[in-house]
Amino acid sequence: MPLTFIDIERQKNWRIWVFFLALMLLYVIVCLAFAVPFLPHAAIFSKTFGIGRFLASVFLISFMIAGIHFFFAGYNAVSSVVTSLDAQPPDPSDDVHKTLLNIMQEIHVVTGSRRKIQCVVIPTLSLNALAAADLKGEAVIGITEGLLSRLKRPQLEAVIAHETNHIRSGDCLETTLAASLFGSLASLMDRYTDTAEGRHIVHPFLWPAWVLLKLSLLLNMFISREREYRADAGAVRMTRNPVALAETLHLLSRSWRGAGFIGSNYEMMCIVNPQATALDEAEGFWADLFSTHPPIAKRIDLLLSMAHVNISELDTKATSREENDHQPGQPAYYAMSPRQQWQGPFTLTELEKLPWLSPLTWITNGKQQPVDRAWKEPLINAIFTARLTCDQDALSDTTCPACNQPLVREAYEGTQVNVCHFCAGTLVENDKIPRILARTNRERSCTERINALARAVMKRNQLKNAQQKLSDLREQHPVPSLSCPKCKNPMFRTFFSAAYEIEIDRCSFCGITWFDQDELEMLQCLIENRIVPDSTEPGHVRLANS
Amino acid sequence: MFAWILLAALGLVLIWLVLVYNGLVSIRNDVQNAWKQIDVQLKRRHDLIPNLVSTVKGVMEFEQDTLEKVISARAMAVSAGTPASKAESENMLTQALGKLFAVMENYPALKSNQNVMQLQEELTSTENRISFARQLYNDLVANYRTKLQVFPNNVVSSFFNFQTEEYFGAEEADRAVPGVNLSMRGK
Numbered sequence: 001m002p003l004t005f006i007d008i009e010r011q012k013n014w015r016i017w018v019f020f021l022a023l024m025l026l027y028v029i030v031c032l033a034f035a036v037p038f039l040p041h042a043a044i045f046s047k048t049f050g051i052g053r054f055l056a057s058v059f060l061i062s063f064m065i066a067g068i069h070f071f072f073a074g075y076n077a078v079s080s081v082v083t084s085l086d087a088q089p090p091d092p093s094d095d096v097h098k099t100l101l102n103i104m105q106e107i108h109v110v111t112g113s114r115r116k117i118q119c120v121v122i123p124t125l126s127l128n129a130l131a132a133a134d135l136k137g138e139a140v141i142g143i144t145e146g147l148l149s150r151l152k153r154p155q156l157e158a159v160i161a162h163e164t165n166h167i168r169s170g171d172c173l174e175t176t177l178a179a180s181l182f183g184s185l186a187s188l189m190d191r192y193t194d195t196a197e198g199r200h201i202v203h204p205f206l207w208p209a210w211v212l213l214k215l216s217l218l219l220n221m222f223i224s225r226e227r228e229y230r231a232d233a234g235a236v237r238m239t240r241n242p243v244a245l246a247e248t249l250h251l252l253s254r255s256w257r258g259a260g261f262i263g264s265n266y267e268m269m270c271i272v273n274p275q276a277t278a279l280d281e282a283e284g285f286w287a288d289l290f291s292t293h294p295p296i297a298k299r300i301d302l303l304l305s306m307a308h309v310n311i312s313e314l315d316t317k318a319t320s321r322e323e324n325d326h327q328p329g330q331p332a333y334y335a336m337s338p339r340q341q342w343q344g345p346f347t348l349t350e351l352e353k354l355p356w357l358s359p360l361t362w363i364t365n366g367k368q369q370p371v372d373r374a375w376k377e378p379l380i381n382a383i384f385t386a387r388l389t390c391d392q393d394a395l396s397d398t399t400c401p402a403c404n405q406p407l408v409r410e411a412y413e414g415t416q417v418n419v420c421h422f423c424a425g426t427l428v429e430n431d432k433i434p435r436i437l438a439r440t441n442r443e444r445s446c447t448e449r450i451n452a453l454a455r456a457v458m459k460r461n462q463l464k465n466a467q468q469k470l471s472d473l474r475e476q477h478p479v480p481s482l483s484c485p486k487c488k489n490p491m492f493r494t495f496f497s498a499a500y501e502i503e504i505d506r507c508s509f510c511g512i513t514w515f516d517q518d519e520l521e522m523l524q525c526l527i528e529n530r531i532v533p534d535s536t537e538p539g540h541v542r543l544a545n546s
Numbered sequence: 547m548f549a550w551i552l553l554a555a556l557g558l559v560l561i562w563l564v565l566v567y568n569g570l571v572s573i574r575n576d577v578q579n580a581w582k583q584i585d586v587q588l589k590r591r592h593d594l595i596p597n598l599v600s601t602v603k604g605v606m607e608f609e610q611d612t613l614e615k616v617i618s619a620r621a622m623a624v625s626a627g628t629p630a631s632k633a634e635s636e637n638m639l640t641q642a643l644g645k646l647f648a649v650m651e652n653y654p655a656l657k658s659n660q661n662v663m664q665l666q667e668e669l670t671s672t673e674n675r676i677s678f679a680r681q682l683y684n685d686l687v688a689n690y691r692t693k694l695q696v697f698p699n700n701v702v703s704s705f706f707n708f709q710t711e712e713y714f715g716a717e718e719a720d721r722a723v724p725g726v727n728l729s730m731r732g733k
Contacts, residue, residue, distance in 0.1 A: 102671035103674075105671065106671060106674040106675045106678055109678040109679045110682055157674070238678070
């Protein structure tokens, strides 16, 4: 990778010419197809005109058309991406947007202010970010409102740095060109594909386009997966905080990434593929060839191994300092604070006193052990076992699927459920759910906070559901799933029901359901207030009784 | 005939000389520009600090010592000249600021103060800008040094007396104790 932004600016990208040639070839074929019926007539004046001249003129015409197409597709690509996503520039009077603007300023310091990178906010609740660049030399980073509100500052820095690296390495220009040359067809197909009867019938008029689209899949071969790894590495080089990026990717993988809202023509520009496809999560020759995004799990692993390197640097610095009163031989741990920064080194006793230490905190001892969740280290796990102060009888035999800590049996709406004292999730046997729902309203009524949360989540999930129905149902949703605390098989992440679209994790073998924090309360709240989805307008929630 | 070949060779050498010289000058200007960038960001930091100090002074009256340290470190940083002394005094300022932010965590009144939050965000951003500017500067210096020292450029550079540039040292303490930098970042 070239050293600075300025070096990269001086590079020319040969792949762009490959795109141009591909486009020209396409037009040559189209021109020939049109001209062939007239060939017998042309043969009459072949003495004066000649087959060579005929071919030459076909090439010339297709060259001109391809040139015009290329120019129009590539010249204004950035502004057309921005308009089609309805993205807005950030609002400086808004605190969250102000942070984004500040980060963009910081990025401009790195790039030496040689090239202005615009920044826009995409008004959707989904979580994703994308970058685009065009032949005019404009570049833009788009980030969804949902992602902006969910990320902490260091995480946002990492995402922006990742996208900036796409722009500065030049592969962003390639993908933008590919998307605007061939991808506009893809979104056209999305619109005219007949899904009303659950079948996929392409409008006959679009058959040639369909063939073209399938051919353009070959383009994905050029859009290699490598560039995502490279952008990740570049982002780490810039921000020196690999775990913040890893956390963000994890968050993205568990959430709605904007399938349906962000058209499939833009998918290769995004930080994670909006459509969670099985191909992306697969490895091997074919997946490498045809997929535009690498498996998220692998990206996270790579980032965490970079964190390991980072930590060992810190470690040597720390041990070389005399005032550090660490006894050698005692394990020293580094922990990721809730602000996404490494802190440490801590001894076990110091670690125990940290108020923010949870089983899901990232921990490493900086030497041989890779970065991992705190509960995986037996010594630290003992801290949590000690913290769990409750009756031994109340301890259930199951563990929390997220934090792996023993669950505690508690009374909830008059029945027994298993609660995790660390992440506040709840495990309920399926046969008890109707009881809880029926007794809703009896003991506790839903608070203002849960009410607002329920509405927001419902609205978001409804959109997500609607988009999922539109897109291919046969494709499985390969989000990294929690494993069932009883049978250890992966649990199925799904909506509670078609009417109450709260996402839950369910194991159908053992008949249990896992509610993350607040999910059970939200479900109750929805039922209590009779908040049902409005079927006429997706994304709109109305009150049934008002 | 021989004279013509000699003349052509001389001409080529001359062209090569001009190219190398111009290349070195342009990269030296890049380095100097990057150094100016650091200066701009440091100035921004120095301007923000008095604001922050005066905002938190009322609430943090028991922490006069910490505040004094920040003010004196700032004064030293403002007067520093060479890259080396600048780097050193800026590192001291970073540490003093880090201490201040750590102490500020103990005052809930400050954490809920909109003004302080905004100032803190501005300072966080400035810290990042400084570190990014330093990254750019050091990258360029490394590039420049390589260009100066490789053969045959080194002949040209020593003939025209091109000086190497100093690196802007990374903060040792900041890297050793992540705690210092941590509290500055984050919202």
